[in-house]
Amino acid sequence: MFVIHVSSLGPDGMALFPFILVRHPNPGPTLLNHERIHLRQQAELGIFLFYLWYVVEYIIRRFQYKQHYEAYRNISFEREAFANEQNMSYLQSRRWWIFWNYMKAK
Numbered sequence: 441m442f443v444i445h446v447s448s449l450g451p452d453g454m455a456l457f458p459f460i461l462v463r464h465p466n467p468g469p470t471l472l473n474h475e476r477i478h479l480r481q482q483a484e485l486g487i488f489l490f491y492l493w494y495v496v497e498y499i500i501r502r503f504q505y506k507q508h509y510e511a512y513r514n515i516s517f518e519r520e521a522f523a524n525e526q527n528m529s530y531l532q533s534r535r536w537w538i539f540w541n542y543m544k545a546k
Contacts, residue, residue: 441479443467457482474525481517481539490517516542 442459449463453471455478462471482490494517501511512518519542524530 441476443472455479455482457487469528470525473528473530474521476531477521477524477534478517480531480534481520484536484539493517516540 444459444461445463445465446461447463449461452463453467453475454461455475457479460467460472460475460479462475484490485493494515497515497517498511501514502508505511505514513522516539520539523542524534
């Protein structure tokens with residue numbers, strides 16, 4: 441994993457295997473853990489399939505929730521990352537394909 445500061449980045453962080461792009465020069469541990477979870481998801485699916493799935497699920501969630509932020513927060517990958525971002529030992533015990541459990545809509 442390599443952390444790269446990109447001041448013009450829109451979101452606070454973005455995972456693009458094997459990099460974590462961050463907007464601010466000193467990201468906190470929660471943000472880094474959130475993005476590390478995405479790196480693990482990308483390792484499972486491969487980068488292309490991860491982003492294809494991410495975009496397709498975003499479109500589905502956008503129709504479902506109507507609002508961008510609600511759609512984004514309900515993408516399975518994001519639901520897993522947000523639910524576990526404060527657990528710094530999460531990746532040590534995380535099972536493969538666990539994001540599938542986060543597919544169910546609220």
